Amino acid sequence: MPDPAEIQTPMPADRRRVFAVALVQGLSTLTVLLVAYFLLPLDEVAKLPFGVIVAGGIVILSAVTVLEVRSIIRAAHPAAKAIQALAVIGPTFLLLFASTYYMMSQASPGSFNLTALTRGDSLYFTVTVFSTVGFGDIVATSQNARAIVTTQMILDLVLLGAVVRVFVQAVKIAPKGPGTPTAGA
Numbered sequence: 001m002p003d004p005a006e007i008q009t010p011m012p013a014d015r016r017r018v019f020a021v022a023l024v025q026g027l028s029t030l031t032v033l034l035v036a037y038f039l040l041p042l043d044e045v046a047k048l049p050f051g052v053i054v055a056g057g058i059v060i061l062s063a064v065t066v067l068e069v070r071s072i073i074r075a076a077h078p079a080a081k082a083i084q085a086l087a088v089i090g091p092t093f094l095l096l097f098a099s100t101y102y103m104m105s106q107a108s109p110g111s112f113n114l115t116a117l118t119r120g121d122s123l124y125f126t127v128t129v130f131s132t133v134g135f136g137d138i139v140a141t142s143q144n145a146r147a148i149v150t151t152q153m154i155l156d157l158v159l160l161g162a163v164v165r166v167f168v169q170a171v172k173i174a175p176k177g178p179g180t181p182t183a184g185a
Contacts, residue, residue: 022080026087037095038119046103050144053103057096064092065163069170078174082167093159097152098126104145111145112138130156 045053068085075081098119105117114121117138125138129152140146 018077018080019083022077022084023087026084029084029088030091033091033095037099037123040099042099042103042119043106045099046106050104050107053100054148057100061089061093061096065089065166069166072167072170073174075174078171082171085167086164089163090159093155094126094130095123097129097148098123100148101125101145104148108142108144111140111142113141114138126152129153132156 068088072078072081072085099122101112102117102119102122104111105114105122109116112125117125121138128134128138129149140149
């Protein structure tokens with residue numbers, strides 16, 4: 001185990017490189033998620049019972065969040081990893097809701113004021129709900145759709161508050177430099 005005096009704090013240029021790499025990795029993940037959203041056979045998934053779809057989304061989001069928190073704690077540069085993790089969790093969260101709205105619209109065309117939402121419509125609607133803009137051009141009209149939109153609004157606050165707080169706490173308990181043992185180890 002290296003002596004703590006031997007551990008060097010990264011120089012500012014090193015920090016910029018670490019954060020630039022984290023940003024590029026986050027953008028790459030976003031690109032993969034968007035491509036998957038537009039290419040996955042969601043029409044086939046829409047045939048599953050709605051409860052199974054929602055439960056699957058919750059499991060996916062929870063698993064990704066737990067994996068990201070663990071990776072922050074273990075990272076050599078936890079703050080950079082936390083930025084990268086937010087670039088994964090945020091889009092995953094939004095794309096899961098966009099997928100849900102799309103599948104709901106396909107399975108039950110009266111769920112929204114538009115006859116059937118396209119994937120683009122669903123993503124647009126999800127982002128307007130998340131940003132609290134709510135232009136009103138797409139509106140949930142069925143009780144189930146309103147329940148899911150309400151759930152998204154509540155989880156938006158949770159994502160912005162609790163998940164960011166968990167990531168900040170993970171950064172705080174992460175090792176302070178290469179070779180430093182993890183808290184509690």
